[in-house]
Amino acid sequence: MVLGEAAPRGSAEGAAAGRKQRAAARRKVGRGRGRAGPRCNLGNEDARRAFQAFSLFVKAKEVPAASRCPGGGEGVRWRCCRQAFEELPGIHRHVALHHSGDVGRQAGLGAAPAESAGGAAPAGGSARPGGRSCGSPEIAWALPDTSHVSHDDLTSQVGDVLLYYCYCEVRDPEKLCAWQKALCQHLHLTGKVRVASEGINGTVGGSKVATSLYIKVMLSQPLFKTTLCQEDFKSSAGGAHCFPDLRVGVFKEIVPMGIDPKIVSYKETGIHLSPQEFHREVEQYLSQATQGQSDTILLDCRNFYESKIGHFQGCLAPDIRKFSYFPSYVDENLELFKDKRVLMYCTGGIRCERGSAYLRSKAVCREVYQLKGGIHKYLEEFPDGFYRGKLFVFDDRYAICSNEDIISACRYCGVLWDQYKLCSSQHCRQLVLTCPACCNKGLTACCPVCQEKELKVTSRASGQILKEECECTRRRPRVPIEHVSPRMLDTGKY
Incomplete structure (x- = not known):
């Protein structure tokens, strides 16, 4: 047979050539089968990184369980790539055939351009997961090795809840978001993670092994190496059960203040004080306030329902x-x-970053300080310090305790009580403080409107449900104006 000619159909030579072509095709497709991902001539370490990158890429393409077929299958x-896959071998084959270049680059192996049905990938860059050009090489796509950890240890209900944030410039928030989602799923973590071009903000829960691995991987991520440290992670007893699910998303701000980060930047923040420094400042402030000579405002940046169950002595807590x-x-x-010195604090410090920057932008304060690490870090060092009551947290625990003080009361009878529950009305999401005795009487709503009317709802033609405004929200001004006299400011009694 002349080189380049097709073998006659049905001939032995043609059959042999066909078998060779099919075998070659099977070998090519076989690279995407199984658990390990693409085969390549790599050393052990490179192979491990390639397999991790392959696994991460596949995980990033997962469809959330809630969006899958509800009919049992x-x-x-x-x-x-606008294709749907129901079985693991299918997505493995697709990634091996069309995204090997992406996987190689994520593993840092300098892989060749990805192959596609039409040949080599186009010049000028590769497609990142999701089809967009990769513009953030500082984000390392890596998952921790959990082969040495038992499934029981990784999914244990006895664990921790982590709270952290990191302000830094993120070139590709969507890529960071995909990595975070895959990382949390890999470690069986639940919680909420917000990603933006200005950084990342997260609170996640899982076993002690899982949260420890999460911190280790976060600290090794090149994007955070110079901006995030071990002390930036606040930990409390909890676990994956403290959150209903995992939510990871890209937002404009990592904490929703409603001001464009380009207008009020975290880079213009107030002066950070360690828990020890903040403790001394509060001590001095309270001492001066008792003598009516204070030039300081101790400002709580949190919401009213947070400061209601716990706050620093002598603070100004806005009713927002x-x-x-x-x-x-x-x-x-x-x-x-x-002309005041302002000492600001919040749960973990993140709201003070932008809040202090906004206050400084008004150029009215003499100085603006903020508690580094927030109340969380303060209580680690001063559990019986100047913060009294419970610390509100945004998960199913609602609060964590460091001292025995109860500073709030039952909504109905006034007895001391600080354990929140959701309003019993089906269409209300307000929190209510109602003691066991009142609960037993059926008083489980946030206000009389909810209790008596059960929030009547009407439906629009579009199917949207309108909620009748309850007493809690109707009587509270959106932005309260403080009526504070100079004497009250001097004594710290607001």
Whole structure:
């Protein structure tokens, strides 16, 4: 047979050539089968990194369980390149055939351009997961090795809840988001992670082994190496059961203040004080306040329902429902802060980063300080310090305790009580403090409107449900104006 000619159909030579072609095709496709991912001539360490990158890439293409077929079958489990895959071998073959270059680059192996049905990948860069060009080489796509950890240890209900944030410039938030989602799923973590071009903010729960591995991987991530350290992770007893699910998303802000980060940047924040320094400042402030000579405001940046069950002695706690109301609160009460030293605090420190920057932008305060690590870190060092009551947390625990003080009361009978529950009305999400005795009487709603009317709802033609405003929200001004006299400021009694 002349080189380059097709073998005659049905001939022995043609059959042999066909078998060779089919075998070659099977070998090529076989690279995507199984657990390990693409085969390649690599050393042990490179192979491990390649397998991790392959696994991460596949995980990033998973369809959330809630979006799958509700009729009992698994339905679509992965989506990539506008294709749907129901079985693992299918997505493995697809990734091996069309995204080997992406996987190689994520593993840091300098892989060749990805192959596609039409030949080599186009010049000028590769497609990142999701089809966009990769512009953030500082994000390492790596998952921790859990082969030495038993499934029981990785999924144990006895664990921790981590709270952390990191302000830094993120070139590709979606890529960081995909990595975070895959990492949390890999470690069986639940919780909430917000990613933006200004950084990352997360609270996740899982076993002690899983949370320890999570911290280790986060600290080894090149993007965070110079901005995140072990002390930035606040830990408390809990676990994956403290959250209903895992939510990872890309947002404009990592904490929703409602101001464009380009207008008010975290880079213009106040002066950070360690828990020891903040403790001394509060001690001095309270001492001066008792003598009526204070020039300081101790400002709680949290929402009213947080400060209601726990706060620093002598603080000014705005009666706001959301942190996005804080800028308006500052604007409406600028005279209050004029020529004052302001000591700010919040749960973990993140709200103070932007909040102090906004307050400083008004150029009315003499100085603005903030508690580094927030109340969480303060209580680790001063459990019986100047913070009294419980610390509110945004998970199913609602609060964590460091001292025995109860500073709030039951909504109905006034007895001391500080354990929140959700309003019993089906369409209300307000929190309510109702003691066991009142609960036994059926008083389980946040206000009389909810209790008596059970929040009547009407339906629009579009199917949207309208909630009748309850007493809790109707009587609370969106942005309270503080009526504070100079004497009250001097004595710290607001």
